[in-house]
Amino acid sequence: MDFLWTIVVLVVVLAISWRYLGSYMAAVFDGRVQFLAWAERPFYRLLRTGPDQEQTWKRYATSLIVFSALFAALGYLLLRIQGSLPLNPQHLGAVPPGLSFNTAISFLTNTNWQNYGGEETMSYFSQIGVLTVQQFVSAAVGIAVAIALVRGFSRRGSDTIGNFWVDITRCMLYILLPIAFVAGIIVVSQGAVMTLAGTVTVHDSLNGVTQTIPRGPAGFMGPIMQLGTNGGGFFDVDLAHPFENPTGLTNLLYIVLTLSIPFSLTYTFGKMVKSVRAGAALLAAMVIIFGVWVGFTSYSEHQPNPAVAAAGVTAQPTGNMEGKEVRFGDTTSALFDVAMTQTSDGAVDGANDSYNAIGGFGLLSGMMLGEVTPGGVGSGLYTILLFAIVAVFIGGLMIGRTPEYLGKKIQAREVKLAGFGILVMPIVVLVLTGIAVSIHAGRAGPLNGGPHGFTEILYAFTSQTNNNGSAFAGLTGNHAFYNVVGSIAMLLGRFAIIVPSLALAGALAAKNIVSSSAGTFRTDNTMFVGLVVGVIIIVGGLTFFPAVALGPIATALSHKFYSVMPLLSHAGMAFSHLWAVLR
Amino acid sequence: MATALLNIRRSLVAMVVFTVFFGFVYMFAGTGVSQLFFRHQADGSVSAEGSTLIGQNWNGYSTTRILHPQWFHGRPDSDDPLVATGKPGESASANLAPRSEELLQDVHALVVAWHKVGVDPTTDLVTTSGSGITPDISPADALVQIPMVSKATGVSAARLRALISHETRGAELGFLGSRYVVVLQLNEALAKLEK
Numbered sequence: 001m002d003f004l005w006t007i008v009v010l011v012v013v014l015a016i017s018w019r020y021l022g023s024y025m026a027a028v029f030d031g032r033v034q035f036l037a038w039a040e041r042p043f044y045r046l047l048r049t050g051p052d053q054e055q056t057w058k059r060y061a062t063s064l065i066v067f068s069a070l071f072a073a074l075g076y077l078l079l080r081i082q083g084s085l086p087l088n089p090q091h092l093g094a095v096p097p098g099l100s101f102n103t104a105i106s107f108l109t110n111t112n113w114q115n116y117g118g119e120e121t122m123s124y125f126s127q128i129g130v131l132t133v134q135q136f137v138s139a140a141v142g143i144a145v146a147i148a149l150v151r152g153f154s155r156r157g158s159d160t161i162g163n164f165w166v167d168i169t170r171c172m173l174y175i176l177l178p179i180a181f182v183a184g185i186i187v188v189s190q191g192a193v194m195t196l197a198g199t200v201t202v203h204d205s206l207n208g209v210t211q212t213i214p215r216g217p218a219g220f221m222g223p224i225m226q227l228g229t230n231g232g233g234f235f236d237v238d239l240a241h242p243f244e245n246p247t248g249l250t251n252l253l254y255i256v257l258t259l260s261i262p263f264s265l266t267y268t269f270g271k272m273v274k275s276v277r278a279g280a281a282l283l284a285a286m287v288i289i290f291g292v293w294v295g296f297t298s299y300s301e302h303q304p305n306p307a308v309a310a311a312g313v314t315a316q317p318t319g320n321m322e323g324k325e326v327r328f329g330d331t332t333s334a335l336f337d338v339a340m341t342q343t344s345d346g347a348v349d350g351a352n353d354s355y356n357a358i359g360g361f362g363l364l365s366g367m368m369l370g371e372v373t374p375g376g377v378g379s380g381l382y383t384i385l386l387f388a389i390v391a392v393f394i395g396g397l398m399i400g401r402t403p404e405y406l407g408k409k410i411q412a413r414e415v416k417l418a419g420f421g422i423l424v425m426p427i428v429v430l431v432l433t434g435i436a437v438s439i440h441a442g443r444a445g446p447l448n449g450g451p452h453g454f455t456e457i458l459y460a461f462t463s464q465t466n467n468n469g470s471a472f473a474g475l476t477g478n479h480a481f482y483n484v485v486g487s488i489a490m491l492l493g494r495f496a497i498i499v500p501s502l503a504l505a506g507a508l509a510a511k512n513i514v515s516s517s518a519g520t521f522r523t524d525n526t527m528f529v530g531l532v533v534g535v536i537i538i539v540g541g542l543t544f545f546p547a548v549a550l551g552p553i554a555t556a557l558s559h560k561f562y563s564v565m566p567l568l569s570h571a572g573m574a575f576s577h578l579w580a581v582l583r
Numbered sequence: 584m585a586t587a588l589l590n591i592r593r594s595l596v597a598m599v600v601f602t603v604f605f606g607f608v609y610m611f612a613g614t615g616v617s618q619l620f621f622r623h624q625a626d627g628s629v630s631a632e633g634s635t636l637i638g639q640n641w642n643g644y645s646t647t648r649i650l651h652p653q654w655f656h657g658r659p660d661s662d663d664p665l666v667a668t669g670k671p672g673e674s675a676s677a678n679l680a681p682r683s684e685e686l687l688q689d690v691h692a693l694v695v696a697w698h699k700v701g702v703d704p705t706t707d708l709v710t711t712s713g714s715g716i717t718p719d720i721s722p723a724d725a726l727v728q729i730p731m732v733s734k735a736t737g738v739s740a741a742r743l744r745a746l747i748s749h750e751t752r753g754a755e756l757g758f759l760g761s762r763y764v765v766v767l768q769l770n771e772a773l774a775k776l777e778k
Contacts, residue, residue, distance in 0.1 A: 005758040043600060047593045059586075066590040071598055119674065133606040165593060172605060184613050185620075191636055194617035194625040204632040204767075206774055207654065209639045215627050220613030237674040240713035242636035243627065248753060248760020305681050305710070311690035313706055318721065318761075322686065322710040323676050326658070326719040327753055329761035333713075350713030351676035354686075452680035474678040555682055563684040 003298070003331045006252060010259075010335075017260040018283065022267025028174045029147045029167065030272070036173050040166075047165055054160035057506025060148060061499055063164040064141060068108055068495075071137065075104035075130045088123035089198030090214070095121060098483040105487040107134035109494035110142055110376055112225070112232025112346055112469035113486060115477040119214040119235050124196055127234060132221050139228025139261075140171040142378030145498050146265060147272075149382045152508035153406045154273045161505045175261070176227055183223035183257055191246030192219035218244045226257040229376040231346035231469045239336075239349045240325055251328055251349060255336055258345045262286075262374035265381040273406050277524035282384055285532040289373040290342055297362030298334040301355060307561060320359070323351025334359060337470075342366040344376030346469030353448070353456070353472040357556035363470065364459050364552060369540040370425055371466045379467065379494075382501045384532070387539075388523070389418040389504075391531040395521045405523055407513035414507060421500040426543040428465045428492050432485055433458050433547065441481035447474030450562030455551035460486070465493035635765050638718040647692055649700045652735035655728055655773065657720055657766040659693055660711040677711040700731045719763035722751050738776060746772055 027033050031051055044050040055063065078085070079100035083093045095103065099115055106113045107130065116122070122131065144167035151161045188194045193215045203210045218234035222244050225231060235241040245251055263283060270279020301324075304316035319330030328336070333350045340347045341363045352363055366373070372384035389405060393415050396403030403410040436442030436457050445460075446453035452474075459472040464486045471477075477486065522528060617625040628635045638657050643650040646659065660677065679686035690709045697704040707724045725747045733740045750772055753763040 002754065002758040002761075009758075046596050046600075048589070049593065062586070063590055063593070066587070067594040067597065070591065070594045074598055074602075117675065128610045129602055129606045132610060133602045136605040136609075137601055165597065172601070177605070177609065181609070181613065185616060188613075188617040188621050188625055191624045191628055193627045194614050194621075195627070196614055197626070200627055200629055200634075202629060202631075202633045204639055206632060206770060207639060207641055207651070209633075211633060211637065211639065213627060213629075213634060213637050217610050217614055219617060219625065220610055224609075235674050237676055237714045240676065240717075241674050242714060242717065246636055247755050249755035252759050305686075305706075307679070307681055307683055307686040308690050308706060308710055311687050311709070312694040313690065313704065313709060316706045318706055318723075320681070321706045322681070323678065323713050325713050325717055326707055326721050326724070327717075327760050327763045332760060348713070351678050353678040353680060354676070356681050360681075447678055448680040448683050450680075450682065452682065472678075473676065474680070555680070558682060561682050561684045561687050562680070 003335075006332060006335065010252065010255065013256050014259055014263055017256075018264050018267050021260055022264040023271055025175060025264065025268040026271040028170050029268070033170075033174050040169060040173065043169065044166065049163060049165050051163060051166045053163055055163055056159055057148070057161050057502045057509075060161055060164050061502045064145070064498065065495070067164075068141070071134070072104045072108045075107065075134065076100050078130050079103060079126055082123050082126050085123065085125045087125040087128070087196065089196075090123070092121065092123050095126070098480050099478055102483040102487050104130070105490050106469065107131055107230070107232060108138060109467050109490045110138035110228070110230060110344065110379070111464055111467040111490045111494075112230045113464050113471065113477070113490065114232050114469070115483060115486075117236030118233060119216070124216055127221065128217065131232060132224060135221070135224045135228050135230040135232070136172050136176055137168065139176060139230065139377045140168040142376055143171050143261070143265070144168050144378065145501055146378035146381040149385055149501050149505040150269050150272045152505035153408060155509045156511070156513045158509045161502070161509050176224065179257070180220070180224040180227050183227070183253060184220035186253060187222055187250050188219040190250045191242070192222060192250065193243040194219035215243065222254065223257060226254045226345065226347065227261065229258055229262065229343045229345040231340060233347060237348070239347045240351075245349055248327060248332070251332065251336060254347070255339050258339055258343050258347075259374065261377045262343050262380040265378065269381060275406060275524060278406060281524045281529050282388065282532070284529045285536070286372065286374045286384065288529070288533055289369065289536065290338070293342065293362050293366050293373075294335055294338045297338050297359050298331040300359035300362065301330045301334040303356055305354075305356060310561070320354070320356050323354030325350055337363055338366060341468060341470050342371070342373045342375070344371040344379060344466055344468045346463060346471070348470065351473060352470060353474040357552050360455065360472070361548065361552035361556070364455065364462060365540065365544070365548065367462045367466045367468050367470070368544045368548075369536050370422065371468065372536060376467060379497070383421070383497060386418040386421045386501065386504075387535050388532055389414060390422065391528065391535045392521065392523060394535065395528070395531055399521060401519060401521065404514065404516075404520060407516065408508050408511050409514065414504060417500045417504045417507070421497045422539060424496040425465050425493055426539075428489055429458075429461045430543070430547065432461045432465070432489055436461065436481075436485070441479065445475045445477065445479065445482055447476065448562070450560075451551055451554035451558065452562065455555065458547055458551050461489055464489040467493050632771060633767055634718075635767060636718060638716050639767060641766065641770065646689070647696055649696050649731070652700050652731045655725055655732060655766055655769050656708070658707055658712050658717060659709065660715045675715045676713050677715070701734070702727055702731050718765050718767055720766055721761060721763055722747055725764050725769060732773070736773070736777060738773070742776065746776065
């Protein structure tokens with residue numbers, strides 16, 4: 001019953017945010033929100049740019065890539081010299097090279113995959129000056145790309161798609177900063193820590209226990225990491241940590257923060273292309289898939305854990321509590337983790353690795369659908385627009401007309417770019433998983449044995465390529481192999497989709513808008529929603545089914561218990577065979 | 584070439600400004616506001632005996648026997664063993680799979696240990712949490728421990744039941760999350776009762 005109320009509140013809050021945050025964001029990117037213009041103007045003067053200096057898609061993309069490359073280099077440098085920087089009360093030394101590289105890429109790409117435990121690796125300086133900054137910036141870059149693509153649809157005969165510098169600045173200043181700051185105050189009032197004073201040591205005279213408890217400025221990192229669908233927390237266990245996510249109220253707040261921008265951007269889209277119905281159609285496709293996944297994942301986690309049952313626990317009325325926090329409970333934890341895997345956020349409030357087989361499948365497959373339901377901030381919208389273009393193309397083939405979307409003719413170039421953007425992710429995930437299970441360095445990673453060990457590897461690459469950062473944390477990722485290969489996955493998953501999306505924006509902006517006629521294929525009705533859902537499920541389902549069959553499905557159908565390792569090499573061999581057959 | 588240089592210059596300026604403003608100014612302002620209005624929470628909800636948000640081990644770090652039946656116990660991993668050595672406690676979960684032989688063994692050992700002290704354990708008492716440092720158990724987890732605690736302390740079962748219901752909190756606004764008992768607060772109340 002409590003779970004139902006949680007869902008009701010969530011739906012109401014998100015509906016309000018969809019309408020009002022959505023239209024506010026449209027106003028921000030149209031330049032109609034000006035109350036901090038006094039802070040913006042000197043900054044643009046310093047950059048020698050401004051809202052009136054529009055960029056072509058190539059200029060936009062170049063700015064984005066140069067900026068990202070240099071920012072990653074700065075992040076790497078700061079992590080390497082952490083030991084000599086201030087704000088380091090625990091006297092932590094430099095972060096090792098491989099790990100620094102992986103972490104710099106991870107936060108740059110909005111992935112927040114973490115091959116380290118925050119409290120014993122990162123100084124306050126690194127948490128603030130490297131990680132938190134990127135949680136603002138990478139989110140703003142994602143949203144900027146989405147807005148640029150939307151401008152491609154809304155403009156006609158234009159060779160420009162906006163100004164990168166202005167878009168990211170406005171996004172951070174008017175959208176991310178105020179919301180994160182208010183949420184930070186609420187989270188701290190509930191019990192999150194927010195101090196620069198270092199660890200505290202307490203001695204309990206009742207039981208004789210002496211504790212040294214790590215603290216830090218976690219309370220304001222949580223909100224921006226969730227609002228920007230980053231997901232990389234201050235502490236090792238992320239939002240399962242009571243100092244970062246102290247109560248059921250903060251747990252729901254974090255879910256709302258994560259889902260609000262990705263869902264609301266569909267309204268922003270609708271508003272900017274002057275067809276709120278088209279935005280609502282995309283929203284409907286997102287909500288349908290999201291709802292189904294929340295349903296079966298929560299149901300699975302309400303079932304008993306097989307190992308716990310076999311060990312002699314007679315009843316598990318509270319569901320699978322291995323790896324879950326008592327203050328959240330089974331179903332709410334499942335709701336949280338589904339929200340985080342389907343938004344490219346990747347935060348956890350429990351151990352995803354200990355989910356029942358079907359629950360774990362729910363989390364894994366949510367990412368395999370391409371992070372569009374609703375997806376990361378910005379990345380969710382620009383990726384579902386790629387799916388929408390493919391859906392329009394398929395619909396056009398069915399009725400034998402040149403497809404159009406929002407009055408733009410979808411021709412060979414657009415379909416190629418969209419197809420490329422959609423296929424990058426599955427190709428990278430499957431090839432890298434295949435490599436990992438075929439070589440020794442890759443097989444040394446997983447903690448658990450049997451099909452679950454295979455799932456841990458598959459999950460890691462799915463998560464990183466989708467820039468999610470969620471982890472089946474049993475995988476030991478801080479090795480040269482996973483640090484380097486993981487970084488490649490994250491870079492391809494981010495920029496090999498951003499560049500085609502911007503190219504698409506440029507191609508579309510140059511076109512004229514043709515007026516619709518009776519024969520036009522409608523893109524704002526139930527039929528189109530069904531088509532988009534179908535394309536998302538079919539692309540995800542067909543490409544990943546063989547791999548999923550070897551992982552969570554094998555675990556679900558199994559009646560055995562597995563020790564670490566031995567069966568994993570079998571999974572690896574089976575996968576190599578399958579790969580050979582598929583080729 | 585000129586555009587490339589301009590892009591690099593813009594990037595460098597933007598990086599510095601963003602790092603200062605969205606990193607340090609944001610976090611320092613947040614720390615200031617938090618310390619001003621919510622000092623107790625911002626410092627980690629610490630009292631004389633510990634933090635109400637960080638678990639403690641009430642079992643003497645044994646995974647095979649219940650060593651201190653006079654206290655209510657938390658979840659088996661509620662305090663990372665590192666804490667005992669004086670090194671800052673790192674949060675971590677066990678991450679064992681639902682069909683893991685190791686999980687089966689660990690849980691079985693705990694079930695046997697609880698049965699020895701006359702308690703039929705709930706799921707929470709034999710499984711690990713997500714954070715590895717959780718201070719909470721559910722009211723049901725506390726209720727099943729009553730026979731053990733009552734026998735060891737001499738406090739009647741009825742008084743222990745009243746104690747548990749008095750210390751139960753959670754489910755913010757009546758429906759958010761689950762109801763729970765902070766083991767530290769429960770045991771502090773128990774110690775007061777015995778005096």
